Amino acid sequence: MTEATPDILTEGARDSLLKRGLKARYAREGRFKLYGLLAIGVAMSFLLLLLGRIIEQGHTAFYANQITVPVYMDPARIDRAYPQGTNFQQMVAQQSLARMGVTDDERGTKTTAYRALLSSELKFRAAAMIRENPALIGQTVTVTAPVSDEADLYYKGEVTRETPADQRKVSDQQMAWLDGLKRDGAVSTTFNTLLFTNGDSTEPELAGVLGAVVGSALMLLVTAALAIPLGVGAAVYLEEFSKKGRITDLIEVNINNLAAVPSIVYGLLGVALFINWAHLPRSSPLVGGLVLALMALPTIIIATRSALKAVPPSIREAALAMGASRTQTVFHHVLPLAMPGVLTGTIISMAHALGETAPLLLIGMVSFVPGIPHSVTAPTGALPSLVYIWENASERAFHERTAAAILVLLAFMIVMNAAAILLRRRFERRW
Template sequence: MTDATLPTAAATDLRRLVEARLKRRHAQERRFRLYGRIAIIVALSFLAVLLGRIVHQGYTTFIDNQIGVSVYLDPAKIDRTDIGGANYDQMVAESLLTKLGETDDEYGEKSGKILEIMSNDLGFQLLKQVRADPSVIGKRVTVTGPVKSDASLYYKGEIKRSTPQDSRKLDDQQLDWLDELKAAGAIKSGFNFGFLTRSDSTEPEQAGVLGAIVGSLMMLFVTAFLAVPIGVLAATYLEEFAPKNRWTDIIEVNINNLAAVPSIVYGLLGLAVFINWLAVPRSSPLVGGLVLALMALPTVIIATRSALKAVPPSIREAALGVGASRTQTVFHHVLPLAMPGVMTGAILSLAHALGETAPLLMIGMVSFVPGVPESLTGSATVLPVQVFIWETASERGFHERTAAAIIVLLVFMIVMNLTAILVRRRFERRW
């Protein structure tokens, strides 16, 4: 009888060879997992540094330092026939000097220093009260408003006494006054609601993001109104109805290429077509929405086609088998089932459009807009452009607000991405 087993030495060598290969495979798998973990840690570290830097620089914007001043409206200084001609800022400054136990000199030097730590919003409030009720002339009224941005930075610890006097905007006397006002209870700290309820201003302490938020929403409305229905219909036709030939292949290649075109190219296109040729108002939500709609279209088309491809062919075959037409099959069965993916792609494309700056700069949305846009054709700004404008400003207080505006923009984008995830999970079907 023949022994069919391998010799003991050969079997041992084969076993060792197999074990060595298994060890190499396991070692490769461990290294791959290690590399993956390192990559995730590095990515999260960069993200943490970025977000940490933004939050550290911008969270102080949401802390507001308000000053309350009791002002005597001297009838000798206010002409009832020309109420707006009085110097209300000077009245506030003189009242603050009196509160501090100071007297102004003949050159008004101390009043000038007071005005450097007090927002001119207090003077505007006095003017509004007198215009609304002239009977307050000759009486004392109390106004409350923000201190100047540099004074606020001092309270927040961004400006320090240890810094040489010639290296900071506030001198030692002004810092002494700020300390006295704080100790006297004239300065109150709280949440800066004004940052969310005001629009842009030339004064950092009065600048807010309301106008930019409204402009962004109006621009996104135009973008969604154009890009989503056009993109979905174009993708549906290409995927479900268009014949597969050379022309459709060229169209598909160009759509994929358009999705990778730099955004500034769309800005140049919008400048040439929408502004110079069609005379759409410059720096308006309408022209901004048109440009971003062009940029979002390829993404919407690609996402919609992917969602349509994910619908099983059996759905189409079942509908056609019971007598439905091709159009009924697509719009009554296939497209509704693909809608979660379609909506996810549309929301993500809009979130991407929300953060674009370069194409909007090309169409003139870099202008200073102090109010809230009233129509789609009126002048407006948006959050990314507002960030750009404030970062290039010379005043230090605007740099603080730059980071805060980035935080607001990130919140918008997180909400939109979270909405896309929730829509996907809510309507997703597993086949």
């Protein structure tokens, strides 16, 4: 027989080997932490780059330039019964050119060019002044209104004299007039309240996000009212009451598959089911909410089931041992303890629904809707579809408003998520 090999390592050698092993392990842990910090740093860099670019492009939409001009309310040109039919822009242009001593030609070329610097809002504000006080006819009054979108871009530095003539709509003569108005103090820069108080408009200087914000809010109310009760109820039944078998397994597989279905498929389903078959109003928050509720249901069901599974079995056993029924155990003990997880799934699904665009385009929310919706059946737009419409608009001024609408959408999402997180913390329990 062979004798066992004696341990030839001395105590000092064993200590040295142990120290080298510990050093290598600590080095691996240090590298892992470094990789994690690098990953977080790269993600934060991309996030800051994205937000910085959006803010850089959209911050100019939050302030606007407006003009204050004296207007002689010519009795010969103003219809007392219908003042809004008066061409106040033409009147202001002609009077302004006359004060500057500019003579126009027979075709009114210079008058037309000057009119292009004034927003149509001037007409509505001047007409409102006449309706409220007809005695102003025959007097010279001061009217304040936004400048046109191209004039606003010039004052913001987006259009300059160095810009090639084929890439701008403001001529050198119009720029000279704008410089004169600024020099005379007729133009002032103020916070753009119209961005938050107006609906969509074909004129960029008058376009606002209020209609889209209200439409998104109504749509999410419909989504939450349908998806949350149905999703939580389905998850509770599947996890706590249903018998395990082939049918249950088939339902679970289909729910998991529905969570991965592209959103545009839900849009096609909404068109076929809710619009063509049920004849619900097109481009309404009701249809949009129904489509988004179908999208949100799988996420809510999966998250709720995971939250129910995370509740310790001892909670159920203790409740049943004290004489509680199965229903009482679930709804009085298990579900309240799972509520933070349920709210987490709700937050994820609602945030996902708020940012969806493809299904909304298919159900008609891409159409131009200038008003503010007052019910879930009224036609409206939504913030994602408004971003899509403005980004594809030909007017350059809409591009800065696109970035501003994205910032409003992000703020909407942050407020909604913050409210849900506060509710989740209120229901949170530790065991």
